[in-house]
Amino acid sequence: MTPEPATLERAYRVRLRPTKAQARSLQRLMGARRFVWNWALQQQVEARATGEKRPGAADLSRALTALRQAPETAWLAELPRQPFNQTLRDLDRGWSNCFAGRAKRPRRKRFGTVQSARFTLDQRRAQVERSIGRVQLDGIGRLRFRVTEELAGRLRSITVSRDGAGRWFGSFTADGVPVPDVVPAAIPSVGVDLGLKDTAILSTGERIAAGRRLAAKLATLRRYQRRSVRQRDAAAARQGLDPKRPLRKGTRLEPSKRMAVTKQRIGRLHARIADSRRDHQHPVSARVVGLASVVCLEDLAVKAMGRSMGRRAFRRSVADAGLGELRRQLAYKAAWRGRVVSTVDRFYPSSTTCGDCGHVHAGLRLADRRWTCPACGAEHDRDLNAAINIEREGPRLLAEGSGKPERTRRSRGTHARGEDACAAGKAPPVGPPTSTNREPDCRAAPPPILTVRRDGPTRGGGG
Ligand SMILES: [Zn+2]
Structure with missing residues (x-):
């Protein structure tokens, strides 16, 4: 190791x-x-x-x-x-x-x-x-x-x-x-799929549920955010602007008292959500680091939000925040125990790939919690199947040298916002990432799995 x-x-x-x-x-x-x-x-x-x-x-x-x-x-x-x-x-x-x-x-x-x-x-x-x-x-x-x-x-x-x-x-x-004493791991690798509301599903089939209070807080957050959008639109309308159209740069909206209150509430709620998230994620990170030598999880989506906070954008940002906190904890706990963390590219279709035969079920919808593989007939629990695929993909990427083993010493903020390069012409052109980047830019990287690798498990391309 x-x-x-x-x-x-x-x-x-x-x-x-x-x-x-x-x-x-x-x-x-x-x-x-x-x-x-x-x-x-x-x-x-x-x-x-x-x-x-x-x-x-x-x-x-x-x-x-x-x-x-x-x-x-x-x-x-x-x-x-x-x-x-x-x-x-x-x-x-x-x-x-x-x-x-x-x-x-x-x-x-x-x-x-x-x-x-x-x-x-x-x-x-x-x-x-x-x-x-x-x-x-x-x-x-x-x-x-x-x-x-x-x-x-x-x-x-x-x-x-x-x-x-x-x-x-x-x-x-x-x-x-x-460094504390290193305890030998029970299994070589484990995959973690973090669901919305921070329930973690391990590839071993174990489920670590987050408390119900976090879910309630997230629902409240969503409500406040909708309210905030309504209030902003109303403020725009008061100034004779069309709320449907993007505001021109530099436009200042006169904030109402209620807007300020909503903003403050959102801020406070974010802080409380971060607190409970930290609490909920500790058992997960402690468990997986104790269990396996290699911990595999999915990468963050690079850009969580579009301009408007729609339902999907909200879900994604929530899921990303959970993953981000889990990664933060894993980074240092893994180092304590001498474990390796491998992150699997977001483009890897962990949810839609059949863990049994490798068929990619492109038609799978987000709402399908259970599904049957059209190619081999295997029945899958969506999250468990994803965790199993992540567990399979992580060590393979590490072995190929293309995985991203994470250590405690991380560069800051390269993932949070990194997809567009400079708008200015002075910067090198965007597009394909420069090969000298230490961390490959996950958005611009081609989807890695659909090509058949030398000795990797063959996966059919798109069905
Ligand atoms: Zn199958």
């Missing part, structure tokens, strides 16, 4: 308890980070317009120092410097992701969209008091956090963020965390 590292990297998420004054400083810091991002982007745009080279993080950092000394932007100097350097580096990475075709070009950030800030932790200073839960941050003070588990290893950084319900969280990154 894989060579065992003696230590690993991981993240610890803690609930922060800032005082009112600290919360205000943090909120100001978020706003200032947004300001610096937009300012830096503006510098780059202006430089390009005059034919100069685009200034990078180092150039901008020097310009930022000058900005902090300028009288009209002196307020920047009252805030800690470090998160701004991070902002400039993020911008640099935004551009390189854009040129590699992994993301759209960096854009101006709107009010309220920056809700996190990263601080690196100096190893020479004792900034973190682990046992009592305090972290000393420059310009903010000594922040309290709740201690729920022992923080092991060297703590390298903390990202402070605020969720939709207004709660503050900190995510520590740590390295040098000792």
Whole structure:
């Protein structure tokens, strides 16, 4: 199997308890980070317009120092410097992701969209008091956090963020965390199919149901979202615009009081859904990592939502959020146990392929929970059949070297949004992904299964 590292990297998420004054400083810091991002982007745009080279993080950092000394932007100097350097580096990475075709070009950030800030932790200073839960941050003070588990290893950084319900969280990154003892796996591989509402079906036939409360919350979310759309349409109509047509860029809708309330409720509900999802997914990730050496699951759909939040888009985004959380947990739990996670491309027809004969039943509808294979007559439970196919496909991809074994060290955000490359002409052309991409772009990759491979199981193409 894989060579065992003696230590690993991981993240610890803690609930922060800032005082009112600290919360205000943090909120100001978020706003200032947004300001610096937009300012830096503006510098780059202006430089390009005059034919100069685009200034990078180092150039901008020097310009930022000058900005902090300028009288009209002196307020920047009252805030800690470090998160701004991070902002400039993020911008640099935004551009390189854009040129590699992994993301759209960096854009101006709107009010309220920056809700996190990263601080690196100096190893020479004792900034973190682990046992009592305090972290000393420059310009903010000594922040309290709740201690729920022992923080092991060297703590390298903390990202402070605020969720939709207004709660503050900190995510520590740590390295040098000792690896727990590896327990041998009971079976070589397991496939997981995550249904809507987060019920997991394993290829062994085991079913791990999520609580009913999550389903109820999702139903409420859907209701609020419909309400939000209605209110937005009404606001557009009040301004004499046709709600059926897309708003012209830059149009501001005058928000009503009710709109603001709905928005706040949606934010709070999202936070609560994320909470229960985390709780529900822990038994699943713990179970599969304990069970098998290779854990196979489906990839996320690259782009979950179209413009409108229709029923299908909603279902897909819900399913993706569940998978995303499961993947996050698997990434670190797999590393603890020395397991490998293999993700199977979304284009692999796991639900419609017959697990017995390989026939692809193209006519299968989403509502068909049970089906009979027209080619061999086998009877299938939709989800179990999908889990079995995923379990078969995952190790095969790994063996071919085309699977995507995931480790704890993941590149951030390449999957969440990565399908269109830059709109600007400066970027390399979109279309087929460059072969140098470390992670193959799942959308542009050709459907991998329908061609018959050398020694893979033969699968008929389309029936
Ligand atoms: Zn069949």
